[in-house]
Amino acid sequence: MTESRKTGQRNLSTRLRTAKGRSTASQKWLERQLNDPYVQAARAQGLRSRAAFKIIELDERFKLFRPNQRIVDLGAAPGGWTQVAVKRTGEKGKVVALDILPMDLIPGAIVLQGDFNEESAEQAVLEALDGPADLVISDIAPNTTGHNATDHLRILALVELAADFARKVLSPGGAFVAKVFQGGTERELLAGLKRDYASVRHAKPPASRKDSAEMYVVAQGFRGGQKDEQPG
Missing domain, CATH: 1.20.5 (Single alpha-helices involved in coiled-coils or other helix-helix interfaces)
Known part of the structure; x- marks a missing residue:
């Protein structure tokens, strides 16, 4: 079971x-x-949040986790997704949890405090991973205002930043999972994800409350080698 x-x-x-x-x-x-x-x-299971079941259910559908992966959890606090990542990648994997807020340590994970939009945080993550990531997961969401259009734009801005971060740290074949609101991703962001990944799909796991507008974008098969070329 x-x-x-x-x-x-x-x-x-x-x-x-x-x-x-x-x-x-x-x-x-x-x-x-x-x-x-x-x-x-x-x-009952010692998980820090009910949100842990969202990534569990997404994993059951999309087979996100594998043994020995390098994983980054963006906006990780309070740590439910990190706990799942540690368990599913095993002792030989590496899980780095990053949040702008302080977060209690999680056995088996490297917990960092910082803003993933800053270059120093990106470098700290790569150093902690000791190599490129296989999976970047993000359950980040801004505080809602109650105004749907505003909330949609705010979370899209975060997803764009998270997608850019993933593009910098992922190894070829890697995957990216992030929270969006219903309506999915905007055309420009979706086009970028489809350019960078072999497969891009949206899903609402059963653990997401029915009255919640949240969904998740699941991008798999990172193509790699898409970084801006330097003039030579």
């Missing part, structure tokens, strides 16, 4: 005993957390 199947347990609905001092939105969020089978399964 795979990890993602373990969330299908039957649970009675739990309600908060008191709503005193809580806003309606806060109360609803807490009740949703208490009754979310993925939250319960994450706690």
Whole structure:
């Protein structure tokens, strides 16, 4: 039985005993957390977030992880995706988790703090990996404003930056996974991904809440050798 199947347990609905001092939105969020089978399964399995099941389910569909890979997790905090990456690539793999915020250490992973858009962070990641990456994963998303068009543009900007980072650090044949919002990627970004990768697909894993607009772009088969040529 795979990890993602373990969330299908039957649970009675739990309600908060008191709503005193809580806003309606806060109360609803807490009740949703208490009754979310993925939250319960994450706690039971020692995973830092329910989001871990999203990358597990994407892996089941797209076969992202292999033993002995070099993996970069962008925007890794609190570390659920990193935990999965460490487990699935094994002891001989290397997993580097990068976030602009401080993050607790994870056994088997190298945790770095920095902005992946800065050259110093890119160099730190490559040094930690001791070679090019086989897989770059990103669950980064900006804080939502509630305005769909604005949120879509903000997350696309992050995906573009993450895609550029992946292009710099991936080895030929590598893969890139990133969060986008429904509507997928814009034409220019999608064209760039299709140029750089043999396969580009969108997916919404079951662990993504139905009321969430999030999706994931999965780009596999990095062609490599596409870096800007220097005039000679």
